[in-house]
Amino acid sequence: MKKFVNDPADVLAEALIGIQAIHPELRIDTENRVILRAEPTRPGKVALVSGGGSGHEPMHGGFVGRGMLDAAAAGEVFTSPTPDQVLAATQAADSGAGVLHIVKNYTGDVLNFEMAAELAEAEGVRVASVVVADDVAVQDSTYTAGRRGVGTTVVLEKIVGALAEEGADLDAVAVLARRVADSGRSMGVALTSCTVPAAGRPTFELPEDEMEVGVGIHGEPGRSRVPLASAREVARMLVDPIVHDFGDPVGPAIVLLSGLGATPLIEQYLLYGEIAPLLADAGVDVQRVLVGDYITSLDMAGASLTVVKADDEMLRLWDAPVVTPGLRWGA
């Protein structure tokens, strides 16, 4: 395992030390492994709290800051945070105006945030939750755990963060959050497996001439394994299922192409060059686009495409200032 680590058991704790050294504008609660804005939440402002397993950097800690999250609970690598952690994040972030939990739809995340919300409400904190379940690689069904949450999370945190910054109340914030969550679809592909530090070996074996289509961001194997394809073909494998899942013409949209950790920017640029015309052909009117590492899967080579249908309000909030380690503009 070739990684910059010391003892694999210490990866999260030590990464947090680094984040604190790099970002004085953030505050780390080391005991609870919570990343907060250095400044406490403005009285009256609804707080946005997210979190999840680590290994997806910059998500979530890298999206804490003005215009986006108020706090993020960092679980162990690929392991959702515990209720205690989420509770600590929730209590620290609450200004009295209530807290929105932004949860990616994984059983662990849902259960731990659920317990945390119960505990927080018992302590008198108003909590609303939104669950992001945007991964079209997973067949949706009420009998299963449903779809995974991927890139729409980032878009949601940005847009809803801007609304909270404007002073909207918890109900309004939660309504918009659910609207954004419902408007997003994602699809990913892996060229290599990631290696969980504590496991010490790749989560799956992928021969030199194969790739995983529909892979999860925790190295969960995808829905199918296909021969290694050109960027042009990969673009189609990402765009088609998303467009198909939307059904209706998409219209104005915010698009995110995220590298999965080990895919360099030049490949992401090239891949997006193939994706853009396919989106246009399919009636996706790309209004805003981000390409880079935003939601990763440790050292996995691959990419994940997210398309979020966006109305004027969402675009306006997208353009509002944001000052976080992972997203920054307007200030």
Next chain:
Amino acid sequence: MKKFVNDPADVLAEALIGIQAIHPELRIDTENRVILRAEPTRPGKVALVSGGGSGHEPMHGGFVGRGMLDAAAAGEVFTSPTPDQVLAATQAADSGAGVLHIVKNYTGDVLNFEMAAELAEAEGVRVASVVVADDVAVQDSTYTAGRRGVGTTVVLEKIVGALAEEGADLDAVAVLARRVADSGRSMGVALTSCTVPAAGRPTFELPEDEMEVGVGIHGEPGRSRVPLASAREVARMLVDPIVHDFGDPVGPAIVLLSGLGATPLIEQYLLYGEIAPLLADAGVDVQRVLVGDYITSLDMAGASLTVVKADDEMLRLWDAPVVTPGLRWGA
């Protein structure tokens, strides 16, 4: 070779198509493979032009924009651009106030920029040049090609870009550029080789239990190959040669830790957590710090540390607004 590419011969051309689709605020001269700001250079403003081989994204094209570069010439992967390309960039960027060429010290870059400067001057464009040679892994000597240019380039482009934006003349811009270039030192380490798309296989073989210390950003083998070490030991291998090379106590500094392309942010955070106390112990007073992928080497796993001694003017210019794909703040 597991990459998002079509024909390896088309990597650069196709990546530029992607960049154009992502960044409407940039203009791509596809024929000459030059990346420019969409807005022409303000009359009277000195233009900053850089460039080099591709495969180091976001450098250089990702640093074109307000407060940083005016144009960047993109060579083939790991191959410095030709004089024609640099000439085209120079002519397009010049507002009449002259052009600063920012050149990394590689034989190819130096020769091609030199020829371009001769051609540009023959066309009546005033050109000054600064050569960045900051890689302490390379023994310096007048009998050799000297040191390579690495991360100080990014810091220089930011600081000097801010000065040019303020309206300083070419001489002043060049003087500051040389001062920044002289103030920076870098050191890199690779855990894996990169793979040049046209070559199709890793540039060097590195066994599972070894790493290259002092590696170059083109996959040039380093000065020594040592057993795979912990992040704590790697931090020392990066910090010690830099501090030793400075000799005198460093004092206030800007620090850049760049991933080399396939190293995820969580490892970079962790590594910086180990670097920070070593820098403090060595008398480096870190005033500003960037950690992320800024100057990469295709899909190499590894990191490069840069320390630039910074006086108050340099810090002030560092903090000035910058709006580029790769660096953005203050606007």
Next chain:
Amino acid sequence: MTGAVSTADLVTWIRAFRDAVQQHKEELTALDSAIGDADHGSNLARGMDAVVAKLDTVPASPAELFKTVGMTLVSSVGGASGPLYGTLFLRMGPALATEGTVDAAALGAALRAGVEGVVARGKAEPGDKTMIDALLPALNAWDAAGDDLAAAARAAADAAAAGRDATEPLVARKGRASYLGDRSAGHVDPGAASSTLLIEALAATVAA
């Protein structure tokens, strides 16, 4: 130790479970690599280490013990298994008397309360390819075995193992493995494997 166990015996069980998890940590993670995210072994190992660190002094009662185990698992494991294993123990405690020893019937009732808690939290049904597929058969075997504690525990452990093995051909409908659809078939569920270690540790403890 045929009819009933003391709190100290139950602590021995919990310690034995920790040892079994440590011993099978890599195996559990390997199972989770195949159909999940390669962390079930380290998750449970981290949690059970935290639990054992709290057991230097034996708790006052079984109820107390299970509360400590459950709270510690909830606050140290994370993932899906943290709240689920946590709930299992948190629900077992209140089902028990706060004093004295515990016999087969009492422990069986406590286990039932725990497993019902897991079902309530996780909404898994039998055959969904989860820890439920080892725990439910274990419970049923326990009840069917009658008054003898050692026999009940032995029957439960065997049933858990059979339930665990039976998860192999199943297509997962809950948890991370469900994302795989049909490709989840052909692998044993990691949570069913760790639950079997739990019941097996109990059987070994009461047999000793």
Next chain:
Amino acid sequence: MTGAVSTADLVTWIRAFRDAVQQHKEELTALDSAIGDADHGSNLARGMDAVVAKLDTVPASPAELFKTVGMTLVSSVGGASGPLYGTLFLRMGPALATEGTVDAAALGAALRAGVEGVVARGKAEPGDKTMIDALLPALNAWDAAGDDLAAAARAAADAAAAGRDATEPLVARKGRASYLGDRSAGHVDPGAASSTLLIEALAATVAA
């Protein structure tokens, strides 16, 4: 073709060099992988393809031909070898008459002008482990061989090959390989290898 070559013959040489570069492209890149950045083969191949694309009509004179070759290499190769190979040809042209055929002495003088141009641009000295280490011995052997063109070219090609081989133990002092310090020893210089292909192509052309 013993005493002199026409522009068309020289075009044949340039085409033969392109073919040789294409044929040895992977080998050149492999040499560059060991002590450089793994692009010398693709760099030169790209450049020589661009050159040959411009030679559908035979240029008016050797001077014209070399100018085209030099300019095309400068504008299509990049890297260190682009300006250096470009300079080689750009300096060869003016050293030649603008009409008629070229004999051994004239071609030798042109080569000398070219190689001096490479030295002036790249500041490499003999023994620095660069293309110079193949080109300079070739030049000296050419001059020593006298009037016979085929003999001069053959001698030059053999000397280039020997010079190329002699770069193997050297520690590089110029170009990218110099960053390696002592670790650059034990590998043949890629530019010396490609230069040898150039002179070898000439020898083959004039021998034909």
